[in-house]
Amino acid sequence: MRDFIYNSHPGRILFGQGRIAGLAGELERLGANRVLAISTSEQAQMAQRVAVLSDGRCVATYTGAAMHTPVEVTEAAMEVVRAQDVDALVAIGGGSTIGLAKAIALRTDLPQIAIPTTYAGSEMTPIIGETSNGAKVTQTTPKVLPEVVIYDVDLTLTLPPRASGTSGINAIAHAVEALYARDRNPIISLMAAEGIRALSAALPAIARDPLDLAAREKAQYGAWLCGTCLGAVGMALHHKLCHTLGGSFNLPHAETHTIVLPHALAYNAPAIPEAMAVLRDATGSDDPVMAIYRLAQAVGAPLGLSEIGMAERDVGEAVRTAMGKPYWNPRPLEAEALHSTLSRAWSGAIPQTP
Numbered sequence: 001m002r003d004f005i006y007n008s009h010p011g012r013i014l015f016g017q018g019r020i021a022g023l024a025g026e027l028e029r030l031g032a033n034r035v036l037a038i039s040t041s042e043q044a045q046m047a048q049r050v051a052v053l054s055d056g057r058c059v060a061t062y063t064g065a066a067m068h069t070p071v072e073v074t075e076a077a078m079e080v081v082r083a084q085d086v087d088a089l090v091a092i093g094g095g096s097t098i099g100l101a102k103a104i105a106l107r108t109d110l111p112q113i114a115i116p117t118t119y120a121g122s123e124m125t126p127i128i129g130e131t132s133n134g135a136k137v138t139q140t141t142p143k144v145l146p147e148v149v150i151y152d153v154d155l156t157l158t159l160p161p162r163a164s165g166t167s168g169i170n171a172i173a174h175a176v177e178a179l180y181a182r183d184r185n186p187i188i189s190l191m192a193a194e195g196i197r198a199l200s201a202a203l204p205a206i207a208r209d210p211l212d213l214a215a216r217e218k219a220q221y222g223a224w225l226c227g228t229c230l231g232a233v234g235m236a237l238h239h240k241l242c243h244t245l246g247g248s249f250n251l252p253h254a255e256t257h258t259i260v261l262p263h264a265l266a267y268n269a270p271a272i273p274e275a276m277a278v279l280r281d282a283t284g285s286d287d288p289v290m291a292i293y294r295l296a297q298a299v300g301a302p303l304g305l306s307e308i309g310m311a312e313r314d315v316g317e318a319v320r321t322a323m324g325k326p327y328w329n330p331r332p333l334e335a336e337a338l339h340s341t342l343s344r345a346w347s348g349a350i351p352q353t354p
Contacts, residue, residue, distance in 0.1 A: 004183075004184070004185035004186065005183070005185065006185045006186075006187050006188070006232075007232065008232075009124075009126060009142070009145055009228075009231055009232070010145070010147075011124070011145060011146065011147065011148070011149060012026075012147065012148045012149070013148075013149050013151065013224070014026070014148070014149070014150045014151065015151040015220075015221075015224070016151070016152070016153070017152065017153050017154055017213075017217075018152060018154060019150050019151065019152040020049075020053060020115060020150055020152045020154075020155065021053065022150070023050065023053045023054060023090070023113070023115075023150065024053060024054055024055035024057070026113055026148050026150070027054060027055075027057050027088065027090075027113070029148075030088055030111050030113070030147060030148070031087075032057060032087055032088030032111065033057050033087060034057070034059045034084060034085055034086050034087045034088070035050075035054050035057045035058045035059065035086065035087070035088045035089070035090055036058075036059070036060050036061070036062060036077075036080060036081060036084065036086040036088075036089050036090070036104075037050040037051050037054070037058050037060070037061045037062070037090050037092065038061070038062050038063075038065055038077070038089060038090065038091045038092070038093075038097055038100055038101050038104075039061070039062075039063050039065060039091075039092055039093050039097050040063065040064075040065045040066070040093055040094075040096055040097055041063050041064065043063070043092065043093045043097070043117070044061070044063040046092045046093065046117070046155075047061040047062075047063055047092060048061065049092075050090050050092050050115070054090070057088075058090075059084045059085075059086065060080050060084045060086070062076075062077045062080050062100075064076060064077065065091075065093065065096045065097040065099070065100040066096055066100075067096050067246075067250075067252065067253060068096075068099075068129070068130075068131040068136055068246055068247060068250070068253065069096070069099040069100060069102075069103050069128070069129060069130045069131060070130075070131050070132070071103075071130055071131065071132040073100065074100060074103040074104065074107075074130070077100060077103075077104055078104060078107060078108075081104060081108060081110070086110065087110065087111075088110055088111045088112070088113070089101045089104055089105065089110050089111070089112045089113070090112075090113045090115065091112065091113070091114050091115065091146075092115040092117065092155075093115075093116070093117050093118070094116065094117060094118035094120055094122075094167065094254075095118065095120040095122045095253055095254075096253075098114050098116065098120075098122045098123050098146070099122060099128065099129065099130075101114065101146070102122075102128045102144035102146075103128060103130055103144075105143055105144050106128055106141065106143055106144050109143055111147045112144075112146040112147055112148075113146065113147065113148040113149075113150065114146040114148070114149045114150070115149075115150045115152065115155065116149070116151065116155075116220075116223070117155045117156055117159060118156070118159060118163070118164075118167040118223075118254075119156075119164065119167040119168040119170070119171045119199070119219055119220065119222070119223035119226075120167055120170050120171060120223070120227070120253075120254065121170075121171045121174055121223050121224070121226050121227020121228075121230055122227065122230075123146055123149045123227060124149065124224060124227030124228045124230065124231050125145070125227060125230050125231030126140050126141055126142050126143075126144055126145040126231055127139070127140050127144070127230065127231065128140075128141070128144045129243065129247075131246075131247050134247065134248055134250075135247050135248070136243050136244075136246055136247025136248075137247075138243060145231070149224075151220050151224060153213060153216050153217045153220055156216050156219070156220060157210070157211060157213075157216060159210075160210070161206055161207045161210050161299065161300065162207075162299060162300045162301060163254070164203065164206045164207070164210070164219065164299070165203050165206070165207060165258070165295075165296070165298075165299025165300060165301050166254035166255050166257070166258045166296075166299070166301050167223075167254045168199045168202070168203045168206075168219055168222070168223065168299075169199075169203070169254075169257065169258040169261060169292070169295060169296060169299070169301065170253065170254040170257040170258060171195065171199060171222065171223045171226035171227065172195070172196050172199050172200070172222075172226060172261065172292065172295075173238055173239070173242075173257045173260075173261045174192075174195075174226045174227060174229050174230035174235070175191070175192035175193070175195045175196045175225070175226040175229045176192070176196065176238070176261065176265060176275075176279065176292075177235045177236050177238050177239060178191075178192040178229035178230070178232070178233050178235075179192050179193070179272070179274075179275035179278055179279065180236065180268065180271075180272040180274075180275040180330050181233040181234050181235065181236065182233075182234055182236075182328050182330075183233045183234055184233055185232075185233070188228075188229050188232050188233050189278065191225045191226075191228055191229055192225070192226070192229045192278075192282075193278050193281065193282045194222075194225055194282075195222045195223070195224075195225030195226035195229065196222070196226070196279070196282040196283065197222075197282045197283075198218050198219070198221050198222030198225070199218075199219055199222035199223065199226070200282065200283050200284070200291070200295060201215075201218065202215045202216070202218040202219035202222060203219060203295060203298070203299050204295070204298045204299065205218075206219060206299075207298060207299045207300060234328065236268070236327070236328060236329045236330065237264050237267060237268060237327070237329040237331075237333070238257075238260060238261055238264035238265070240322055240325075240327040240329070241260050241264060241318070241322055241342070242256050242257050242260055244318055244321045244322050245260070245305070245310065245318055248314075248317070248318065248321060249309070249310055249314055249318075250309075251305065251308050251309060251310060252308055252309075255301065255302055255308045256305070256308065258296050258301045258302070259296070259301075259302060259303060259304060259305055259307075259308070259345055259348070260305075260345050261292055262289050262290070262292040262293040262296070262351040263341050263342070263344055263345040263351045264341070265279075265288065265289050265292065265351070266289045266341070266351040266352055266353045266354075267331060267337065267338070267341045267353065267354065268329065268330055268331050269289060269353055270331065270353060271330040271331035272330050272331075276288060279291075289351050290350070290351070293350065293351055302348070303348035304345065304346055304347050304348025304349075305342075305345055305346045305348075306346050306347060306348065307348065310346060312346060315339065315342050315343055315346050316339065318342055319335055319338050319339045319342060322338060323335050323338065336354075337354035338354075340354040341354055
């Protein structure tokens with residue numbers, strides 16, 4: 001067995017149906033009395049529900065969370081934090097909302113309760129990515145790790161099947177890269193394999209029946225495991241490309257991860273034989289690259305970056321940006337091979353190892 005170091009992150013997890021009912025008790029545990037509820041504009045009703053369930057502790061709601069955590073949105077939310085003398089944050093929603101709470105915590109060190117309604121996994125990580133002037137900058141700090149995460153399967157039942165699929169494959173991407181991370185370890189590898197296995201089974205079932213409670217619960221369990229992987233070890237080419245594409249071209253986060261993952265895995269496949277063996281078992285397929293590509297097809301996800309707003313001329317710029325900022329990867333980055341990989345991802349072609 002290879003040498004390793006394993007660091008676990010502190011945090012309290014509540015998992016199960018109806019768990020959001022325990023919100024007031026969790027706020028009391030944190031000593032929180034002036035809470036800001038955070039959501040996107042589309043999920044404003046959920047922020048209001050948080051306010052009701054806070055047992056009078058919520059002093060304001062902020063419903064302007066946005067994709068890729070723009071700095072200007074954080075600054076607007078900070079005005080509310082200061083004006084209302086907020087002492088705790090409750091974020092309900094997906095990665096955009098949880099990202100905003102993290103950005104506030106980065107600036108204030110306020111405690112956070114995250115209530116995810118998607119499968120992105122951001123709630124389990126000490127990672128924050130912020131966008132300013134078209135560039136996304138990521139950093140890792142314990143200041144942004146939520147103190148409490150509440151997983152309530154009931155809150156995921158209205159997530160549309162396609163959004164469920166892309167969110168879940170986004171989570172799978174965290175686990176895939178954890179298997180070949182430079183600082184991987186046996187504990188995280190076990191979590192990664194189990195998370196991939198759970199989501200690979202759950203997402204097609206959700207696509208067939210969005211109200212399948214058992215499938216929704218399995219997906220949420222898988223997302224928790226995959227998010228834990230993202231928070232515990234470093235990532236590689238896939239995440240580098242997705243951060244480049246999201247920050248530079250404002251592409252939707254989950255869809256970008258879904259499209260890029262099989263292509264990034266195909267690029268790295270020759271250099272990661274051990275990880276590929278684990279992926280064959282976790283996906284139940286002799287060809288994990290195609291298994292992930294077909295999973296995207298099964299959930300009705302877009303298959304090409306061209307479908308989500310990226311112009312073909314931007315492929316070259318994306319390659320230059322990725323090559324210009326060194327990032328560890330098990331296979332060295334080669335401009336021509338990377339261009340071929342991104343071109344296939346742009347068109348939605350079947351992934352191939354360049």
